[in-house]
Every structure is written in C-alpha cells, then in structure tokens.
Amino acid sequence: MHRGAAFALIAALSLTACGGGDSDDNPLTGGGDSGDGKSIVVGSANFPENQLLAEIYAEALEAKGLKVTRKFDIGAREVYYDQVVKGGIQVFPEYNGALLATAVDKTSTATGTEDINAELKKKLPTSVEILDSAEAQDKDSVTVTAETAEKYNLKTLADLKPVAGEWTIGAGSEFKTRTQGWVGLKKIYGVEFGTFQPLDAGAQSTLLKLLKSDKVQAANIYTTDPAIVEDKLVVLEDPKNFFASQNVTPLVYKSAVDDTAKAALNGVSAKLTTEDLLAMMKKLVTDKEDAATVAKEWLTKAGLAT
DSSP states (O other): OOOOSOHHHHHHHHTOSOOOSSOSSOTTOSOSSOSOSSEEEEEOOSSHHHHHHHHHHHHHHHHTTOEEEEEOOOOOHHHHHHHHHHTSSOEEEEEHHHHIIIIIOTTOOOOSHHHHHHHHHHHSOTTEEEOOOOSOBOOOOEEEOHHHHHHHTOOBGGGGTTTGGGOEEEEEGGGGTOIIIIIHHHHHHOOOOSEEEEEOTTOHHHHHHHHHTTSSSEEEOOTTOTHHHHTTOEEOBOTTOOSOOOBEEEEEEGGGOOHHHHHHHHHHHHHOOHHHHHHHHIIIIISOOOHHHHHHHHHHHTTOOO
16 A cells, blocks of 8 residues: 555544444444344444435434434445444445445446346345435546646546556545456556555545645545535546446345335435435535434435434
C-alpha cells in the first residue's frame, strides 16, 4: 500500500471516520446470532449514506411493531459481510453490484440490475438472501474537478489513460484491491494511476478537500454525493459499464427476518428513488440534519411511518 502521505495527513484521516450506532462497544463483538431473540439487528457500514439507509430500515421495521437493535458504523464490506452470513448482523442495506463483485463472486461480469440479482440469488450463502432492490442507486465513480476535465479534455474513463500515470487518485483503501477499482480500471480501460492515496471510508469530506486543492487529481466519489453538484465536479462517463449497477438492496439473515419484516423492507425498496437519496444526502451532509430525522421525514412522506 502506498505510504507517500505525510504522517500528519494520515493522523488527520484516522480521526474522520463517521461516528454512529447505539453502543460505545465494538458493534461486531461476538459472533453468530448476536440478537436478543426478540429484536432484529440492523447494521451499517461506516459512511453517512449507508448509516442513513440503515436508519430508514430500522424505523420502517419499528413502524411495523418490530423491535430493532442498531449496530451502525461497522466498516467496509470486507469487515461486515461475514457477520451478516453468521447472523451477528441480520439486516443490512447493501448495493447489489458491489456485493456481488467484492464478496460473492469476484469473477462475475454481470453489470445490469436483473443479471446481478439473479447471480446473487444463486450464489449467496444459504443463510442469507437479498430482498427487493430499490430503484435508487449510488454508484462508484472516478470524478475530477471541472478545471481538470477542461484542461485535459476528459469526458470518459478512457480519456484518463494518457495522463493517469502522473496523477494520484484518492479513494477508500479497499479500492486498491477491488475489481471495481484500481484493478479493473487497468484491465478494462488500460488506466493506471501513478499513486494511490488511501483514505478511510468515512473520510469523504477530506477526499473532497484533497481533490479541490489538487493534492489528488481524481477521486472515487459516490454519485449521490451532494458535492458533485455543489462543487461542479465532473463524473467521468463509463461507456463500458465498468462500475456495475448499485441498487440499494436489503441483505438479510433468513432465520431472523419474518414475513412482516420482509414486507417492511420491501416497502422501502418500492418507494426509494435516486432522487430521494440525493435529497436526503443534501439534508444529511450539507444541512447537517440528524439521520433519524431525515429518515423519519422520508418514511412519513412515503407513507411508511407509524
């Protein structure tokens, strides 16, 4: 892993992980069925959007009279996936394409929603299943500033090939080894950056600062990040569908989720759009509103609250 960043920057990044969850303890303490037998354990990764989605799931379940235990801010998929398979976490807001490519079948070439979900249903461990996917998507991207795009005439990922060797790309540390990351960029587009700047998955604001100050020239930014619009950033087009569909999809531990819980979660998927997600992320990230409040407002508007 690249270690070119100054120690001060690394120290700063270590402090930027998003807080969350209902406990000061490690959310992954213990293994197997860690629920109390009466509540459903809802987990989230350690970035704001996933925590928001987990809160929406939790409140939707509670609206049906179900008891919920929140275990948020766990970490990347490489950390939490096995816990869902074992039942330590029982409901998790996933992104179907990334789930397939990084945890279930790293050799898969599926890119569309239907194909991805069909493969997941065949290949997931028998202890878990996916429920209905939402229309809402939050895809990975390689994004640059408007000034950089204009200077180098960048429109698509392929346009990076002549210049990437002299550049630094900033991304969550797992991007370096993922097929839908550093590895795939080289394989699919022939693009290999000169330097990789790893950041904690929760350090999105730091990543944006590095991009805008030209300390990194490209960044892996989620496409529902409000900064793309607010800072007039340019998401490079992906004509080869390198970044697969990333529909918001509940991943559940089968034995812990009954028909009532499934109906509540599928109800969220039936209503949630990408536009909804963008609007909620603006409230959460830009307006600094509380995730529980944002979730409640959306559930009420969607007719899914108590």
